[in-house]
Amino acid sequence: MKNRLKELRESLGLTQEHLGELVGVSRQAINAIETEKFEPSIWLAYDICKVFNSSIEEVFLFEESERKSRAQQSKGVG
Amino acid sequence: MKNRLKELRESLGLTQEHLGELVGVSRQAINAIETEKFEPSIWLAYDICKVFNSSIEEVFLFEESERKSRAQQSKGVG
């Protein structure tokens, strides 16, 4: 999924490894998310967006992203 | 993780099964999230919050929840 991780991380002068330490995952996990190898869990997404004082939707760009698997899009209600 | 799923779902007059169809997962998956058996994936959280015209943070209550596993809390930066 597209995201602003690299941009926001560099704006704080953080390395992938440092960001990983801040949110409690390995540097490979941060790298894989930045390079769109896999999607973060919801808690990891939350922890990351907190580091950047942002909301999940501000950091992870759902609208602009294709989903890899799982079913149809949300159909809404109203 | 604590969430307002049941409350919001019932306010729309949806069953667990119907909500599951709307977002493309089984009714058991919806039930498991409502009863806090497991956490949704980030895409499922997004699809669900879209049904309720809300943000992820409005539907899933991170601040009030304990995390089950994975590492330390976010430490922030600034």
Next chain:
DNA sequence: CCTCTGTGTCAAGTTAACCTTACATAATCC
């Protein structure tokens, strides 16, 4: 040249989010 840092990627293992199938319960309706 060698070393150190930061990044990208691969392999193999663990864990948890999802699946289907199935059974139990309570409410409703015929």
Next chain:
DNA sequence: GGATTATGTAAGGTTAACTTGACACAGAGG
């Protein structure tokens, strides 16, 4: 009493998020 609907739960399987360890490469500096 029997059928239907909505919910809760459990077993067993698949998949992907994450781990550690390792290797490659570019840039900076001794």
